[in-house]
Amino acid sequence: MxxxxxxxxxxxxxxxxxxxxxxxxxxxxxxxxxxxxxxxxxxxxxxxxxxxxxxxxxxxxxxxxxxxxxxxxxxxxxxxxxxxxxxGRLDRVTIAAPPTTMTDVIAPFLATLNADDPFPSVLEQEPQTVYEALRRGADLAISTEPPPRRYASLVLAVLPVWLYVPAAHPWAGRDSVELDELIETTLLVLPPGFKPRQLLDQAAERSGIRLSRTVENSSAEVAQALTAAGRGLAVVTDDSRFDLVGLQIRGAEGPLRVQLHAGWDAEHHAADSLRALAGRVGAFCLHRYGLTVAPGG
Missing domain, CATH: 1.10.10.10 (Winged helix-like DNA-binding domain superfamily/Winged helix DNA-binding domain)
Incomplete structure (x- = not known):
């Protein structure tokens, strides 16, 4: 017809x-x-x-x-x-990211887009599976996990792993806390598949420290809510909620920090546009969190 x-x-x-x-x-x-x-x-x-x-x-x-x-x-x-x-133009873009990254980085970044930018849609994925979304139609994946080597990639930012305490906590006036100070502290942590938990466990193992008082939470926001309720101290990378105060955790090799990566298919018809968009997300992170989160900075 x-x-x-x-x-x-x-x-x-x-x-x-x-x-x-x-x-x-x-x-x-x-x-x-x-x-x-x-x-x-x-x-x-x-x-x-x-x-x-x-x-x-x-x-x-x-x-x-x-x-x-x-x-x-x-x-x-x-x-x-x-x-x-x-x-090689990008009229629409689908971005895949874990829930925390979606809430703290992607959603605020999307609010800065203008009418000339590609129309966005988002896919929430677990950190371990975020790059699988690229094979299912997503254009750009952003995660604290590095992408497989077959994908083009860019490090967007290096973000602290925070120990959150209530404003009335004795540590609230400090900038950081040493890892060995947490031995007798109830820590509200994420499951082992999440980067903040992995870095915490690795730093403790390297320092010969046993953090026995840990309580797992599948949600970083719930961990912060429990911190506000006085049930322990949250170890997450999320932005502060419930008026909590964030302290950097210092291990034997310095502060615990996670890299935020972007990955995309190098053969994508708009690969150059995706690289430029990823760079804008990185610049947004610097604007939002300051120059201390710059890769290599």
Whole structure:
């Protein structure tokens, strides 16, 4: 089926007459009428009742018009997508990230986009599976886990692992806490698959410290809520909530910090645009958290 007769059909419906439609689509009236009859013959449907010299949609025509509009919209979308592919342009972008990164980095960054930027959509993924989303249609993945080597990548920021304490806690006036000070502290930690927990366990092992008073929470926000309730101290990378105060945790090799990575398919038709977008996310992190989170800084 050709799309041109469908456009003529919609022109007649929207214009109200063949005469007005012929002017709108720049075709002679007899030619437009002939195209409509050929469309009816091809479909095996009578779309118009021509009694009285006027074209009135039949019940079948009423039902077919939305289908025709949908087909034309899909064709236009396909043409636009093909043009974007050919130009290496990014009209839409799907970003995959873990929940914490989505809440603290991606969502605030998306609020800074303007009308000329690609239209975004997001996929929340667990840190261990975030890069698998690139094989399922995501354009850009951002995580504290480094991407597999087959993907192009960029380090966006280096973020602290925080120990959160209530404002009334004796440590609240400090900037940091030594790892060995936490031996007798109830720590509200994430499961082992999360980077803050991994860094905490690795630092403790290197220092020969046993952190036996740990309570796992699947949600970093819940860990902070329990801290506010006086049930322990949260070890997370999230932004502060519930008026908690963040202290950096210092191990034998310095403060515990996580790298925030972006990964994308190097063969993506808009790979250059994705690199530029990832760089903007990195610049946003510097603006939001300060130059101390700059990679290598």
């Amino acid at each position: 050709e799309l041109r007769p469908l456009r003529y059909l919609i022109a007649v419906v929207d214009s109200g007459s063949v005469t007005a439609a012929s002017r709108a689509v720049h075709i002679a009236q007899p030619s437009l009428s002939r195209q409509l009859r050929q469309l009816e013959a091809e479909l095996g449907l009578e779309l118009f009742d021509r009694a009285g010299g006027r074209l009135v949609l039949t019940p079948a025509g009423e039902q077919f018009v939305p289908i025709a509009r949908d087909l034309l919209a899909r064709a236009e979308a396909a043409n636009a997508a093909a043009a974007a592919l050919a130009a």
